[in-house]
Amino acid sequence: MSLSREAILSTAQRLLTDYGLQDLTMRRLASELNVRAGALYYHVPNKQELLLQVARRIMAPLNRPGEPPREILLSLRTRALEFRDAADLMLIAYAMDTQLPPVPALREAMAENAPAAEVDHQVAALMQFTLGSFAVEQNRSYLGSSQTTDDDALATFTLGLDRLLPGAAPD
Numbered sequence: 001m002s003l004s005r006e007a008i009l010s011t012a013q014r015l016l017t018d019y020g021l022q023d024l025t026m027r028r029l030a031s032e033l034n035v036r037a038g039a040l041y042y043h044v045p046n047k048q049e050l051l052l053q054v055a056r057r058i059m060a061p062l063n064r065p066g067e068p069p070r071e072i073l074l075s076l077r078t079r080a081l082e083f084r085d086a087a088d089l090m091l092i093a094y095a096m097d098t099q100l101p102p103v104p105a106l107r108e109a110m111a112e113n114a115p116a117a118e119v120d121h122q123v124a125a126l127m128q129f130t131l132g133s134f135a136v137e138q139n140r141s142y143l144g145s146s147q148t149t150d151d152d153a154l155a156t157f158t159l160g161l162d163r164l165l166p167g168a169a170p171d
Contacts (some may be wrong), residue, residue, distance in 0.1 A: 003035055005043040005053075012054050021085035026050070027148035031126055048096060055093030056100060058083055069109045072102045073130050077157060080134050086133040094131055103127065114166050126164055133157050 011032050015024050027046055030037040044050045062076055080086045093100055107123050114122050137153045148156070 003033060003043065008040060008050070009053050009057055012050055015059055016054060016086075016089065017084050018112055019084075020123055021051075023089050025148055048092075051089060052093045052096050054103050055086075055089050057092065058086055059093075059101040061101075063105055065105045065108055067105065067109065069126065069160055072106050072109060073126060073161055074158075076130055077134050080131075081132065081138065083108065085138070087138040091131050094127060098124070098127075103138075110166075118120055122164075122166070126161075129160055130157075130163055134158060 008029065010143070012024060014028055015029060015032060019028075026037045026040055030040055033040075039052075044053065059076075062072070062079055064072070064075075080090055083089075090100075103123060106126065107119060110119050110122050110126075113134075116158065134157070137148075139155075140147060140153075
């Protein structure tokens with residue numbers, strides 16, 4: 001296999017899935033690709049950019065305009081929980097690029113019912129709640145914490161969404 005950006009990102013995503021975020025190093029990635037670590041930097045300038053690009057690959061299917069905000073965020077949660085350490089990866093990536101999927105679709109959906117001056121703040125609050133919520137959930141799972149069940153975590157998350165989404169809170 002010749003070294004390409006696609007090969008690097010695909011292998012990085014596999015390493016993330018197999019070994020987790022802590023073990024996804026440039027050295028390990030280079031070893032998997034049978035190249036020296038320096039060769040990676042021709043295609044990816046640094047590890048932060050690598051993580052951002054892997055997150056974009058994972059989150060790309062979430063850019064589905066026309067869905068209601070609640071469904072967009074539930075889909076984001078589901079997607080994050082499909083991949084090992086994806087919640088932590090998405091937190092890092094969102095800190096680097098606040099326009100990652102599903103943000104554009106969420107902004108469009110929120111703009112239908114929220115004052116224009118508040119849309120960006122509402123989207124940021126929803127994304128931070130969502131990413132933080134499933135980062136805690138995923139880390140509890142890895143640590144073997146039995147404080148909550150999957151159903152409890154989902155119930156807590158959906159309750160939070162219903163309180164944060166304009167017009168979704170019960171009367």
